[in-house]
Amino acid sequence: xxxxxxxxxxxxxxxxxxDALLLSVGPDLPWxxxxxxxxxxxxxxxxxxxxxxxxxxxxxxxxxxxxxxxGVFAVQGWGETExxxxxxxxxxxxxxxxxxxxxxxxxxxxxxxxxxxxxxxRKWVSSQTVVGDLRAVKEPHELDRLAxxxxxxxxxxxxxxxxxxxxxxxxxAEVSAELGRRILAEGHAKVNFAIxxxxxxxxxxxxxxxxxVIKPGEVVLCDFGGTTSEPHGEPGxxxxxxxxxxxxxxxxxxxxxxxxxxxxxxxxxxxATVGSAAASVxxxxxxxxxxxxxxxxxxxxxxxxxxxxxxxxPYLVDGNQxxxxxxxxxxxxxxxxxxxxxxxxxxxxxxxxxxxxxxLNQADHALAIVEA
Numbered sequence: 555x556x557x558x559x560x561x562x563x564x565x566x567x568x569x570x571x572x573d574a575l576l577l578s579v580g581p582d583l584p585w586x587x588x589x590x591x592x593x594x595x596x597x598x599x600x601x602x603x604x605x606x607x608x609x610x611x612x613x614x615x616x617x618x619x620x621x622x623x624x625g626v627f628a629v630q631g632w633g634e635t636e637x638x639x640x641x642x643x644x645x646x647x648x649x650x651x652x653x654x655x656x657x658x659x660x661x662x663x664x665x666x667x668x669x670x671x672x673x674x675x676r677k678w679v680s681s682q683t684v685v686g687d688l689r690a691v692k693e694p695h696e697l698d699r700l701a702x703x704x705x706x707x708x709x710x711x712x713x714x715x716x717x718x719x720x721x722x723x724x725x726x727a728e729v730s731a732e733l734g735r736r737i738l739a740e741g742h743a744k745v746n747f748a749i750x751x752x753x754x755x756x757x758x759x760x761x762x763x764x765x766x767v768i769k770p771g772e773v774v775l776c777d778f779g780g781t782t783s784e785p786h787g788e789p790g791x792x793x794x795x796x797x798x799x800x801x802x803x804x805x806x807x808x809x810x811x812x813x814x815x816x817x818x819x820x821x822x823x824x825x826a827t828v829g830s831a832a833a834s835v836x837x838x839x840x841x842x843x844x845x846x847x848x849x850x851x852x853x854x855x856x857x858x859x860x861x862x863x864x865x866x867x868p869y870l871v872d873g874n875q876x877x878x879x880x881x882x883x884x885x886x887x888x889x890x891x892x893x894x895x896x897x898x899x900x901x902x903x904x905x906x907x908x909x910x911x912x913x914l915n916q917a918d919h920a921l922a923i924v925e926a
Contacts, residue, residue: 555695555788556587556626559688560608566684567604572656574646575602575684576669580660581863582685584789587627589620597638597665600627601645611641621787639665643672656681682867690859690867691881696791697905700860700883703782703793704903704914706740711797711915714776715922722770722801722926726750726763733778742780743790746864749777756798756897759854759889771802773896779864789862794885795915796901799922811848811890812898812921818842818888819900819919822856822870826886826904826911832874839888840872851890851897859884860903882906883914 563586567575577583577600584590589610591598598612607628610620614631622629632638646655654677657666670678680686692700710733713719719732727750734745751761753772761775768774779794798812822839836856843849855871858864860883868874868882883906889899902915 555693556623559586560602560626562688563602563684564604566688567602567656570656570679570683572654572679572684573604574655575657575681576600576642576655576661577602577658577681578661578665580658581789581861581866582658582660582681582689585689585862586685587623588787588789590789592616597642599638599642599661599665601642603646606645606648609645611638611645613638639668639672643669646673646676653677654679656684686867689861691879692861692883692905693881696861697881697883699782699784699791700793700903700905701914703742703780703791704795705916706742706782707737707779707793707795708915708917709740710736710778711776711795711917715797715799715918715924717924717926720926721768721774721799721924723767725765725767726752726755726761727765729768729774729776730763730778733776734780737778737780737793741782742793743783745778745780746792746794747777747779749775749796751775751897753896754894757891757893757895758897759891759899768801772800773804773808773898774799774801775897775899777899777901781862781864791862792860792864794860794864794901794903795917796887796889796899797917797919797922798898798900799924801924803923804921808896808898809921811846814843814846814848815888815890815898815900816919819886819902822886822888823902823904823911823913826870826878826884826906828880828906828908829877832868832870832876832878833872835878835886836870836872836874839886843888843890848890851892852888853891854889857885857887857904878906880906880908 777796857870887901891897
């Protein structure tokens with residue numbers, strides 16, 4: 555797998571006329587070689603050129619954490635009195651190329667500035683020039699990992715919808731913590747987020763769960779996901795789902811609005827076909843909400859790509875005319891948010907395939923009525 559990725563990266567470097575690729579903290583590095591750099595003030599950086607063996611430069615005491623992958627990369631540890639920026643620059647100096655350097659988007663600025671000072675004649679571009687399209691089109695085994703992650707949070711959502719997770723009388727933070735425990739129990743290595751927003755708090759798309767006590771007769775919006783644990787040092791893959799429940803019988807107005815939302819979400823999923831512009835899928839959901847005069851309450855883009863990173867390309871948003879490709883995986887999550895009143899969102903992770911859109915999440919989309 556990693557050998558194939560290296561070949562594809564080098565092909566992309568040649569196409570983009572990039573001579574070297576530098577990856578540090580962030581998702582590109584584990585995707586490329588299966589190693590995740592710790593966010594330290596000590597530099598870890600993979601140096602990839604077109605004509606030399608890739609080298610992972612990192613603190614010597616971090617070397618034992620590296621899974622050896624012969625034929626993919628070599629390891630160069632550096633001691634506390636050495637200058638890692640100089641070691642990286644020296645490897646670039648030794649390369650036949652090096653005119654244009656692509657550097658990871660998450661690289662700390664202190665290291666980028668130091669490298670630019672040491673290599674003043676180089677042209678610098680984002681790593682997305684090289685790896686963006688490669689990461690956006692998932693390989694078959696990546697689709698399998700994402701589907702497994704989605705199944706895990708589906709089971710958590712089913713427990714929520716079935717009343718297995720008590721709500722009334724508990725704080726949002728307490729319910730959030732339980733969602734997190736269940737995500738880990740479903741095979742995830744870490745919880746990325748567990749939004750729980752009750753009543754008027756559901757009108758804030760990224761509400762932070764706090765000490766607000768959940769009461770009878772209100773909506774509870776739950777948006778949660780994590781990153782899976784994978785064997786052999788392979789990178790984990792992310793999950794993300796949003797479902798809403800109501801603690802008692804909802805008012806007719808909310809039910810009508812939620813039905814429109816469910817229509818918008820379903821129609822957008824169906825529109826996410828190969829070749830469709832990302833913006834056009836966003837427009838489908840927005841148009842259905844506009845039919846009911848609800849589009850002014852849809853405050854964000856329709857969706858984001860997902861993989862080893864919770865948010866990545868492609869983005870389903872107005873203005874993005876890039877066509878969807880088979881292998882793209884993204885969220886489809888329209889919502890409505892009425893300040894000081896209520897809100898709702900429905901979110902699935904969807905894979906774009908040659909046979910049509912495939913929803914990886916299968917949890918019930920209906921508004922669950924719970925009394926617990």
